[in-house]
Amino acid sequence: MNPDLELDLDLACHINVLVPDVEPRALGAALGTLAELGYRRAVLPPLDPETTDAAELRALFSESGLAPITIAGQAPGADVSSDDPDEAAAGVAMLRAAVDLTVALGGDQMNGVPYGLFSHPTAPVPERRRDRSAAAVGRVADYAHDRGVSMTFEVLNRYETSMVNTAEQAMDFVERSASDHLRIHLDTFHMAVEEADLGAAIRLALPKLAYLELGQSGRGLLGGGAVDLPGVVGRAIDDGYAGRWGVEAFSRRGLIEPVADALAIWRSPFDDGRVLAEDALRVIRRGWSTSVAGRRAQRLSRGATV
Known part of the structure; x- marks a missing residue:
């Protein structure tokens, strides 16, 4: 594998890998680090549109050359799945405000959990609420879409939602x-919690x-854990996935305590965010190198240097 061969994938990294919040000075340095490593985007934590200085954050992203990806969610009293019409309407308003913030930040993608409360469910979601x-x-x-933003919804495991847990359920939700x-x-x-075959699930959702x-399984370095991430990357590329890729990991030492508690991050599986971001690139490159496209690029590279 040629480590100097350009990895032409659209890569994003969650900013909490490097910093706990969006304090401008620390965020600017973190964005610079990600840009230096070769990432194209940074995922922001959920932000309050009313208190966020969008112009200041947009300037930081512009200076770094990276693009932001925002995260939208719901809150008690603002839940699109609620049986209460006012609460459901408040949920919609909350999501629309997050879209508007994404536009103000100069982003074109909004991730998150827009379909209900991020919580610890105790019962299945009734079909009427799913609809x-x-x-x-x-x-x-x-x-x-009309504002130039692609909206995604994240498929979570059973301990965080009972709305959408698998790729099959995600396709049904769409x-x-x-x-x-x-x-x-x-x-x-x-x-890794919900799917019997990660590759098959990705193909289904393609x-x-x-x-x-x-x-990774332990929320730490991508190079160590129970999930065969190079295999996931290589198979997804061969199956035709051409979308954006994300890197996510959490360490209690690098999070604000309420956020760590909400995400059930009780340990610190890594101490240095830059080390994790670099390790992630090696894992992704290793997976890419096993794909048909990766092997072809390496053969062409070797031929060009002969």
Whole structure:
């Protein structure tokens, strides 16, 4: 494998790998680090549109050359899946405000959990709430598309939601949404809990898959854990995935305590975010090198140097 061969993949890294929040000075340095390593995008934590200085953050991204990806969600009293009409309407308004913030930041993608509360479920979601959620999220996805933003929804494991846990359920959710613009976000951390075959799940979601996030079983370095991430990368490329890729990891030492608690990050599996971001690139490159496209690029490179 030629380490100098350009890895032509659209890569994003969650900013919490490097910094706990969006304090401008620390964020600017973190964006510079990611740009230096070769990432094209940085995923921001959920932000409050009313208190976020969008102009300041946009300037930091512009200076770094990276593009932002935002995260949208729901909150008590603002839940698109709620049986209460006012609460459901507040959920829609919250998502539309997140789209508007994405535009203000200069972004063209919004990830997140827009379909209901991020929580620890104790029962299945009733079908009426699933239908209501999908229809509302679909309308917001259409609104986002009209504003130049691609909206995705993340498929989470059973301990964080009972709305959408598998690629099959995600495809069903898109169909229920009646939107031509809603896209799927798969995360290998969650897939390792719910999917019997990660490659098959990715193939199933391919028609609507726009963001494939790589996370290890222990939330730490991508190069160490139970998930065969190089295999996931190589197979996904061979199966035709051409969308954006994400890197996500969390360490309690690098998070604000309430965020760490909400994500159930009780340990610190890594101490240095730059080391993790570099390790992730090696893992992705290793997977890419096993794909047909990667092997071809390496053969061409060797021929060009003869």
